[in-house]
Amino acid sequence: MIVLAAIGVCLAGYLTYVHYSGVTPPCSIKGNPCSQVQKSQYSLFIGIPVALIGLLGYIAILGSLLAPESENSRLATMALALPGWGFSMYLTYREVFTLHKICEWCVSSAALLTVITALSIWRFLRGADTTATAGGGASPSQQTAAQDSAAPLGSISS
Numbered sequence: 001m002i003v004l005a006a007i008g009v010c011l012a013g014y015l016t017y018v019h020y021s022g023v024t025p026p027c028s029i030k031g032n033p034c035s036q037v038q039k040s041q042y043s044l045f046i047g048i049p050v051a052l053i054g055l056l057g058y059i060a061i062l063g064s065l066l067a068p069e070s071e072n073s074r075l076a077t078m079a080l081a082l083p084g085w086g087f088s089m090y091l092t093y094r095e096v097f098t099l100h101k102i103c104e105w106c107v108s109s110a111a112l113l114t115v116i117t118a119l120s121i122w123r124f125l126r127g128a129d130t131t132a133t134a135g136g137g138a139s140p141s142q143q144t145a146a147q148d149s150a151a152p153l154g155s156i157s158s
Contacts, residue, residue, distance in 0.1 A: 001077075001119050002065050008058035008112045015051035015105055019043065025105060033101035040101075042094045050091060054109060057084045061116060071128070078120040085117040 018025045018038055027034035037043065043050055057080065064076040088110045095102055 001116060001123070002062065004112055004116050004119075005058055005062040005065055008109065008116070009055065009062060011105065011109050011112065012051055012054035012058050015109070016049060016055050019049040019051050025103075027104055029102065029104065033099075034103040034105055037095055037099060037101050037103035037106060040099055042091060042099065050087075053087075054084075061120075069128075074120070074124040074127075078117075078124045081113065081117040081120040085113045088113045 015025070015038070017023075024032065025034045025038060038051075045053060061077060061080045061084070064073055064080055067073040067076070091106065092110050095106060
């Protein structure tokens with residue numbers, strides 16, 4: 001997830017540069033819809049470039065991933081990723097159904113954020129990794145073997 005968030009920082013950083021410098025982003029699709037999307041009314045949210053919002057979001061996600069792992073850091077990652085993913089899906093909707101243009105850079109960011117969001121939810125729901133402490137440091141296979149050989153509940157063991 002750290003690598004994905006770092007890639008997101010680079011991608012959103014590039015799109016922020018494109019926005020402020022006015023350069024035309026390269027695009028493999030005929031007619032360069034990336035440039036048209038980058039210059040559309042949807043490239044700003046309350047006057048702030050969405051690329052800059054994305055950059056700040058990826059930086060915040062990366063920061064939450066670099067924090068010592070705890071329930072709070074896992075919650076923070078998920079709480080940052082979920083609304084970011086929702087906003088990204090809204091922008092993708094606008095690309096497809098309002099602008100009728102697809103920006104490869106934007107789709108790449110949306111795909112990254114989708115994976116980060118799914119992983120952050122899984123990571124939060126999974127909770128703390130207890131394999132190192134459960135069973136006195138025994139390996140998962142040793143723990144399973146010990147559980148399998150345990151006497152049934154209510155039986156008398158000698």
